[in-house]
Amino acid sequence: MPHTLSRRAFLRASAAATSISLVGVGPALGAAGGFETPLAIPPLETGRLEGGMRIFNLTMQNGTHEFFKGYHTPTKGINASYLAPVLRLNKGEMTHFNVTNALGHDTTLHWHGFNLPGVADGGPHQVIRDGATWQPSFRILEEAATMWFHAHEMHETAPQVWAGLAGMAIIDDADGPTGLPREYGVDDIPLVLQDRRFQLNGTMPYSPSMHDRMAGMHGNYPVINGTIAPYLEVTREAVRLRLLNGSNASIYNLAFSDKRAFQVIGSDGGLLNAPVEMQMLTLAPGERAEIVVRVTAGEPVVLHSLAAQGGRRGGMMGGGMMRGAMMGGMGVQSPEFAMLQLRPAARLDPAPALPARLASLPVPDAGAATNTRQFLLEMGMGPAMRMGGGFTINGKAMDMARIDHVIKQGETEIWEIGNPGPMAHPFHVHNTQFRILSRNGQPPAAHEAGRKDTVLVQPGERVQILIRFDHYADPEAPYMFHCHILEHEDAGMMGQFTVV
Structure with missing residues (x-):
């Protein structure tokens, strides 16, 4: 028989994790218990090298997590x-996966x-049947970066990621700074x-309501590397945080409790190209960022997600560790959470200043584009939407049998993504790294x-990106573009293209 949390214990745990208010600095989370x-650090998986090929064995499995x-x-x-080890990959290396x-x-x-290659993308067309092993191989072409991997089955991405089928990958580059x-x-x-929504018995079933289907599934507790309310013991003056928004639908506005810059x-x-100083960073589902924050010996600081700035604000059912912000009455998009406490040691090892130059990215040249495409992210109102439908791109819901765009390999294009609806949508494109040209000009x-590879498009916004597909062409193996709010993706806000 599973344990059942008493309502008093559940509320006590919730209160212990409540975050600071939107203004000022509230009491440290630890003061409430x-x-x-300790923050769970996923084990690092480097695979094995055989005949010039780096090989990883991965098993997608059921389990229980405390x-x-x-x-x-x-x-x-x-x-x-729950989740996965962090995969360590090397730029230029051929890599093979037994999944x-x-x-x-x-x-x-x-x-x-x-x-x-399209056949290795792992999207809805590369189904892994129960008991089967899928064996994609590809060369790591990217520069040093923080990537990730996750389940992506048609109409089933949201529940599978919610349950834990995701993980981070780190690409190393010997030529990096x-x-x-x-x-x-x-x-x-x-x-x-x-973030995950826990019930009194400790379970987190994926049982979306009508509201969840429209707004995306949000939790009442933040979960960091599978840990609730964790702390990290810091032993050096500067720490690099590789941030991945692996949530189903939440947009995190990340800032430290003392408003320090990072x-x-x-x-x-x-x-x-160079470090950028900020005090708050917005990270939408699917997006990653790397930040470096400096700490002071013996002085803890808390990383928070703040409720949305601007727009309408309101509440949401449930309490736990969250107070929500409403976007146009449609649903919570930016929860308020206390995510992680950094706990510096009494004495810290020194850390050098960051290099002034990190990379040499070319200035994106819109004049090189030979074609412009329009993508309109729409939420149809009325009964269809209330039943979890009505989510389209250019008026069409995802159809596995329909190719929406055929793109020529090696040609530069401008894609313009428009959002006429009441919610922000993170727009993700497979098989590329693009550059943002403009937001509303x-x-x-x-x-x-x-x-x-993912860009957040706010309500009423038009975002232009410069995009090209240089390396692979296959008229039979399509790639996806979609909203990375997983409930919207599963409901049809996705399309597909081939590169020829």
């Missing part, structure tokens, strides 16, 4: 009970952010940011000027 669990002490929550994971499905149902495994924190688990820390050094596809902020 929170931040009692989010709350004494309560074993049914979950799914990859070589783990075995031991889940008891079909699945897929998508390599998010990678340039790779020196002077960055890079000791894994010490001053180079992976952070898979999620340096953004990388976006989805790798390092920026204005150039992107400095931290968005690097390589991207």
Whole structure:
């Protein structure tokens, strides 16, 4: 028989994890009894090298995970009970994966952010049947970057990722800059940011309501690397945080409790040209960022997600660790959470200043584009939407048998993504790293000027990106473009293209 949390214990745990208010700095989480669990650092998996090929064996499996002490929550994971080890990859290296499905149902495994053959993409067309092993191979073409991988089965992505089928990948580049924190688990820390909705018995079933289908599935607790209310013991003056928004639908506005500045050094596809100083960073589902924050010996600081700035604000059912912000009345998009406490030691090892130059990205040249395509992200109102439908791109819901665009290999294009609806949508394109040209005609902020594969499009906004597909062509193996709010993707806000 599973344990059942008493309502008093559940509320006590919720109160212990409540975050600061939108203004000012609230009491430390630890003062209420929170931040009692060390941050789980996923094991680092480097595979094995055979005949010039790096080989990884991955098993997608069912399990249980102890989010709350004494309560074993049914979950799914990859070589783990929940989430996956961090895969360490090397630029230029041929890589092979043996992906075995031991889940008891079909699945897929998508390599998010990678340039790779369509047959190796792991999208809805590369189904891994129960008990089967899928064996994709591809060369790592990307520069040093933080990538990820996750389930991507047609109409089933949201529940499978919710259960834990996702993980981070780190690409190393021997030609990258020196002077960055890079000791894994010490001053180079992976952070898979999620939130989950727990019931009194400790379970987190995927049971979306009508509201959840429209707004996306949000949780009442933040979960960081599978840990609730964790702390990280910091032993050096500067720490690099590899941030991955692996949530189903939440947009995190990340800031520290004392409003300290930090340096953004990388976006989805790798390092920026130079560090960018910020005090708050917005990260949508599917997006990644690398930041470096300096700490003071013996002085803890908390990483928060703040409720949305601007727009309508309101509440949401449930309490836990979240207070939500409403976007146009449609649903919570930016929850307020206390995510992680950094706990510096009484004495810290010194850390050098960051290099002034990190990469040499060319200025995107819109004049090189030979074609412009329009993508309109629409949420149809009325009964269809209330039933979880009505989510389209250019008026069409996803159809596996329909190719929406045929793109010529090696040609540069401008894609313009428009959002006429009431919710923000993170737009993701497979098999590429693009550059943002403009937001409503204005150039992107400095931290968005690097390589991207996912871009957040706000209500009423038009975003132009410069995009090309250089490396692979296959008229029979399509790639996807879609909203990365997983409930919207599953409901039809997705299309597909081939490269020829």
